[in-house]
Amino acid sequence: xxxxxxxxxxxxxxxxxxxxxxxxxxxxxxxxxxxxxxxxxxxxxxxxxxxxxxxxxxxxxxxxxxxxxxxxxxxxxxxxxxxxxxxxxxxxxxxxxxxxxxxxxxxxxxxxxxxxxxxxxxxxxxxxxxxxxxxxxxxxxxxxxxxxxxxxxxxxxxxxxxxxxxxxxxxxxxxxxxxxxxxxxxxxxxxxxxxxxxxxxxxxxxxxxxxxxxxxxxxx
Ligand SMILES: [Zn+2]
Numbered sequence: 001x002x003x004x005x006x007x008x009x010x011x012x013x014x015x016x017x018x019x020x021x022x023x024x025x026x027x028x029x030x031x032x033x034x035x036x037x038x039x040x041x042x043x044x045x046x047x048x049x050x051x052x053x054x055x056x057x058x059x060x061x062x063x064x065x066x067x068x069x070x071x072x073x074x075x076x077x078x079x080x081x082x083x084x085x086x087x088x089x090x091x092x093x094x095x096x097x098x099x100x101x102x103x104x105x106x107x108x109x110x111x112x113x114x115x116x117x118x119x120x121x122x123x124x125x126x127x128x129x130x131x132x133x134x135x136x137x138x139x140x141x142x143x144x145x146x147x148x149x150x151x152x153x154x155x156x157x158x159x160x161x162x163x164x165x166x167x168x169x170x171x172x173x174x175x176x177x178x179x180x181x182x183x184x185x186x187x188x189x190x191x192x193x194x195x196x197x198x199x200x201x202x203x204x205x206x207x208x209x210x211x212x213x214x215x216x217x218x219x220x
Contacts, residue, residue, distance in 0.1 A: 016068060018107065020097045024077060034073040036060070043081060043095040046102070048088040052081035056092055064106035064134055066113055071133055074107075076100065106138065114139045115146040122194075165192040 012023035012035065021037040028034075042052050056079065063074040083090045096102040099109065110132065117128040118139065125143065129136045166189055173186045 016072075018065070018109070019099055021076075021099070032073065033070070034075065036075045036077055038077045039079075039095055039097060043093075043097075045081075045083040045085065045088060045090060046093055046096075047090040048083060048085040050083065050085040050088070052084055052093075054082040054084070056080040056082060062105075063100060064110055064138070066107070066110045066132065106134075110134070111142040111145075114142045118143050119146065163194040165194060 010022075012026050013021075016023050016035060016037070018037065020040050022040055023035055024038050025036040026033065044051050058077055058079045061076045061078045063076050065072065065074045078094060080092050080094050082092050094102070096104075099107045101108075114128055114132060114134070117123045117131065118125055123131070125139045126136055129139045132139075174183045175186060176183050
């Protein structure tokens with residue numbers, strides 16, 4: 001059953017509370033809430049910066065977002081706009097916002113909360129993923145991106161207890177030795193170094209662990 005509740009759109013915008021967006025429709029289907037949102041302001045062209053005023057087509061883009069009083073399916077009614085500046089090389093562009101930059105599939109507020117859960121609160125990646133109903137990979141990507149920006153200078157730290165957390169971060173690969181033609185199985189692992197006193201992530205490194213196939217034979 002689809003039950004339109006569009007009359008409450010302004011209240012929905014206030015409750016949904018995503019900066020630069022308003023809610024244009026809300027529905028409940030079998031207990032599952034869906035919200036369709038639109039941007040508040042016309043965007044500036046990413047090339048020339050001139051504010052656009054003519055819209056082209058739109059498409060609905062699904063966004064992953066924080067749960068708002070429980071899970072919500074969020075669709076962004078996202079427009080392509082014409083660039084107004086005659087001297088600009090770009091004819092048109094899809095709008096983006098600080099909450100959902102170009103090519104993003106999730107809101108910044110979701111990524112921020114995932115990073116806080118893992119780095120500040122010391123929750124396991126799998127636990128944060130389950131809590132926010134997103135994939136392990138998404139939490140991993142958000143934390144990696146944040147770590148690149150916020151990892152502290154390790155020379156200035158004096159942790160009392162160091163811990164490590166290791167996990168596979170890519171699928172298994174096989175490489176062939178050019179000389180012997182033998183295939184070797186590689187498991188890409190990532191090692192995270194954690195201050196056990198603060199539960200803060202101090203560093204990350206890739207480690208490639210070479211593991212023989214279970215049979216002990218090389219593939220050829
Ligand atoms: Zn332009």
